[in-house]
Amino acid sequence: MSEQEYEFQAEIRKLLNILSKSLYQHKEIFLRELISNAVDASKKLDFILLTNRDIRDADEELRIEIYFNEEEKTLTIRDYGVGMTKNQLINDLGTIAGSGTEKFLKKLEEADQKESKKLDLDIIGQFGIGFYSVFMVAESVKVRTRHYSKDEDAYEWTSEGTGKFNITETDKEKRGTDIILYLNEEDTEYLNDYRIKEIINKYSKFVPYPIYIFELEEGEIPERGKIKEEEPEEAEKEEKVEEKEEKGPKPINKTTPLWKKSKSEITEEEYKDFYHYISNRYDDYHHVINYKVDGRVRFRSILFIPSSPTQDMLQQDADYGLSLYSKSVLIMKYAKELIPQWMRFVKGVLESEDIPLNISRETIQANREIMKMSNLIVKKFLRELSDLAEKDNEKYMEFWENFGQFIKEGIVTDVARKEKLKKLLRFKTSKAEDDELIGLEDYVKRMKEDQEEIYYLVGEDLNTMESSPHLGYYKEKELEVILFDETIDNFLMMNMNHYEIKGKKEEGEEEGSKFLRFSAIDVAEPEKEKEEEGEEEKKEEKEELPEEIQKFLEYIESILDEKIIKATVSKRLYGNPCRLANPAEGPSSSAQRAMRYWTQVQAGKEFNIPKKIFEINPEHPTMKKLIKFHKEKEDEETVKSIIIQLFENSLLAEGDLPNPSSMVPRINQIIEDLLTKRE
Structure with missing residues (x-):
């Protein structure tokens, strides 16, 4: 067959023109996309083999091979998946633009300059156009492929990413696809073993097929025989197993992700290694949660609480979220939709086969499965913290010291989970000994028999509060007062009106709820039934004073x-x-300090303190x-x-x-x- 020339569809020409001009900072995602395509092709072949083994190279091992040649500036990605027919090459790689292409172009038009810097990470793979990302780094591309059907020939697709592409027959014998990139001079960094491994570890570390990397000499052609050693005779097989394992090539990825192992199989060392990988930190984690759900929604997850917060965790606009995987491929590094913002200190991963590979930031927000997963994750996380507080107080107090402010933030911002979060609070009180911190449950147990309110004081620091004139009466009456001394406590107490406790209404009746009101002790002493008294009564009361x-x-x-x-x-x-003292009907000290913070810090204006x-x-x-x-x-x-x-x-x-x-x-x-x- 002679070489045939075709023209790209108009939208694809426009797309290629954009990509070839290298608008993106993170060009490396081209490799992620090619590996994802190779995984898809391999999975399709796996599925076909379940019912049909009468195909080309039925016993061929499924794997992904990457070859790089510094002299010739070529990078080759090879898979042994389903391969493509001639029509598939024409349609899928050139003449038919899918709806994803149009959506991608529309997204580019809508994005401002600031957003466009992130577009490569956010949407290239989400619109089914990942293959075309190769033209960010390559001056020309060659695709050699052979379909799994025995009666299909092999074909070669070539293009320089301009307006045309060519297709011709080729001599490829093995089933699958080779994508050969002839790299631009400025993109030869990808012809490096370390750089390739770095990208794979970042995006494709847990794909279900082994990935191998090999360096070629000038003029050398990628060959399967170079990778796999000759099979020994049957009699020698058993003796050479260990030797073969030692000498044979080693895949650079982990084909069994940690979250797919059973809990009993995972060692402490594996958890540590995975924590270092997922968090990009090298300290030890504080606590790990391994959580699997098989029901209406299905997912596996591993969550880590770090040993201490980092500066970026304290910033509300910082990137956060679990790493979201589907079919072992990283879909989103920071899936914020899986955890609320107050949980941004949590590092971890969630994988679900129910999530489509092309899910986007826009569609994930409205995805019902994602919402259900998020609710289950947060529910499990809160239950785990509650158990930790009950069974290992020392470890929980270490958590509170480092991340307590995030729990307080959750009470302020997460209305649905406010009551559960209140139970996790820890604080100093007027009766606490040394560094003792207690929770609301402990406070309630220590309340006087006739006490109906939870007393608290918010101040600048503990030393000042402990000598506060507001405390005198409560110390005299031996009433315990909660002392809050962090800036966030002002916002916290604006959002905590009561605490619900469970208890019996009366002997023999069903369990009911009782609500204890939070009462600030810096409020003016109430005048006796002031609202019901007339002016004369008030005047008489005042005249009782000397x-x-x-x-x-x-x-x-x-x-x-x-x-x-x-x-x-x-x-x-x-x-x-x-x-x-604050008037009972006026804003609390907490509200005043919160208003002062927003006025002075956020708006840069003077704040007039209420009288x-x-x-x-x-x-x-x-x-x-x-x-x-x-x-x-x-x-x-x-x-x-x-x-x-x-x-x-x-x-x-x-x-x-x-x-x-x-x-x-x-x-x-x-x-x-x-x-x-x-x-």
Whole structure:
């Protein structure tokens, strides 16, 4: 048969023109695509052999061979799969553009310059056009193929990636396909054993057929005999098994992925090696979860919790997700749809035969199977953490120290799983000993019999909170208070209104739920049934205070003026002269700090702190003196300065004083006045 020339279909010509101009940073994916095609061809042959062995080379071993020749600048990928007929060569590699080609071109047109840098990884393989990626690195391509049918001839397809391709008969004897790339001068990096292995380990490490790499000398032709040693005589076979295994070629990939082995077969060393591979880290993992599901959805997965977080995990826009495989081929390195964002510290892999090889970022988001898998994965992960907390508290506390903030983030962002995540919280309390951290379940067990609320305080740091004026009353009454001191805790407590506990409603009845409300202890002391009282009753209640205290409160309000809502007396101040408290109907301290964070950090604007109630303890020695001085109109300037100073001390304790150094001149003046009076 003489050589015949054909023209590419218009869309394919456009596609080849784009690819040949090397728009992409990650050209290496051409090899991933060719190996995936070789795997598909081999799997099809495997399926045919189940019912028909009357084919060409029926006993030929299925494998993938890669040959590179530095002198001639050629890279050859060979498989022993189904091969192609002449019509398949014409249609599949040239004249008929599939819908995937059109979609790919449309995607390119829609993408902006920033997105286009990622397009090679995101969509080339997802539109069924992976073969054409060879023209990112090759100036010309030759495809030599022979179909598995015994009556089919062998053909050779050649093209320079321009507007035409040629087909002619060839002398290829073995079934399968050879794809020979004549590489561009600037792409000869792929004629290197190390570089080829690097790409295979990245994308195709777990394909189900062995991959071999061989270097050719100038003029040398890839031959099957070069790879496989001659079979020994029957009598010698048994004696030479071990020798043959040692001398024979070794595949560079693992044909049995770790996740396809049973748990009992996997060694600790294998888990470590796989963790290093999948996470690109070289420390030890903290915990591993091997999870297999065979039901309406089917998948196998291995999840790792690292030993510590990395900087990129703390960034919400960082790449994350499980490596998604289908039929042992990497489909997506970061499948974010499989785990929620708060689980971005988890490294791992999921493989499912139910996922199509050409799934895209767009279709994966609406894929019901993916959604079901995600729900099962997260459910298993939470159950595993719960079991770890119950059975190995020391190990769980190591996890909490490193990844507790992600659990808190989950409570804020993952409404569906909020209640389960609450049970995983750990925190310091006002009664905790040394570095003791407890959970909500422990807190509830330690509650007083008549206690109906969970008390908490959010602050800047533990040391400040432990000496907080808000704690005095609760320490006196021996009520335990949860202490939160991380920035995220402000957002956390905006999203935690109650904690559900299971218990019997009454003796003999079915189990029911009880909800304990979270109560911030920095809220102003409630006035007795304020809403139900009329103005007269409120006035009478205020008049119950001694006149000198009433007048002193009015004096405080005149000095602090617009800085506070009002000044009042509190019975909850033990050992402290005063405090700033939030009104019960106003935003909590957590909400205020969260708003301040978004206003200052995110928007770069000034945040005006909402006014609070200034509560005083008239029984405290400092306040007694100030009330006395005010009544006797003694040292009025000093009294005024001290009131302002006490107010700013309270602001400082709350972390709400924007410029603490502004207090220094006043403090110096107060000291000077006091020393002058002693002379």
